[in-house]
Amino acid sequence: MRLYPPVYTLFREPKLDVKLGGYRIPEGAALMLPQWVIHRSPRWYDDPEAFDPDRWTPERRSRRPRFAYFPFGGGPRHCIGKAFSLLEAKLILASVCAEYELDYEGPDLSLRGSLTMHPNHPVPMRVRER
Ligand code: HEM
Known part of the structure; x- marks a missing residue:
């Protein structure tokens, strides 16, 4: 953030x-x-x-x-969604990372700023079960 x-x-x-x-x-x-x-x-x-x-x-x-x-x-x-977004992000991270390890092995992120900033291309991740 x-x-x-x-x-x-x-x-x-x-x-x-x-x-x-x-x-x-x-x-x-x-x-x-x-x-x-x-x-x-x-x-x-x-x-x-x-x-x-x-x-x-x-x-x-x-x-x-x-x-x-x-x-x-x-x-x-x-932002009226601040508390909601922070809670949601922690819950998703905690649930996913408890079971899986995620690695990004690609090139440096290329970003695109439109209304919000986001990756300019798909972001493939290597997923391993813990
Ligand atoms: C990581 C997620 C989010 C970020 C970084 C974010 C960021 C922001 C920022 C910077 C503003 C202020 C805009 C300004 O002052 O001109 C804003 C306003 C707002 N956000 Fe978020 N937001 C997020 C998620 C959410 C969510 C989940 C909701 C709804 C559930 C939401 C609803 C709103 C609303 C309604 C406003 C306008 C408030 C007003 O003008 O009185 N946002 N947000």
């Missing part, structure tokens, strides 16, 4: 002129809030391309601002 956020950017359009982080943003401007870029920024993550579950210890997490990680958006229009 950090390295491959399905929703890889959000858009907002201010209704009034605003000042954000020292920048003057005029009414009607197209604002892009790209999870893809922010989730991989060395400003917030050491060795940003590496998968490292220890990044999420409470101690390391507390060193990052709230919106260094926002796969489900935030504020009044945040």
Whole structure:
């Protein structure tokens, strides 16, 4: 969800002129809030391309601002399916991985960003019973 956020950017359009982080943003401007870029920024993550579950210890997490990680958006229009998706993902992973080992042996993933980010080609996996 950090390295491959399905929703890889959000858009907002201010209704009034605003000042954000020292920048003057005029009414009607197209604002892009790209999870893809922010989730991989060395400003917030050491060795940003590496998968490292220890990044999420409470101690390391507390060193990052709230919106260094926002796969489900935030504020009044945040995703209403957040809790459901996270629970569903854990249940599927736990049920499948308890019985099978999955390996991806193919080339680096080539990705296609349309409404959501997804693989550009089939992703064949080698499946072994545990
Ligand atoms: C991994 C799965 C999902 C991701 C990454 C995701 C991500 C997002 C994000 C980033 C937004 C905010 C869009 C914005 O602010 O412009 C959003 C909104 C929304 N999501 Fe999800 N979503 C997921 C699954 C779901 C599911 C399972 C449901 C329904 C059961 C759902 C329903 C919605 C709805 C209705 C909104 C609009 C909320 C509003 O505008 O008030 N999402 N989602």
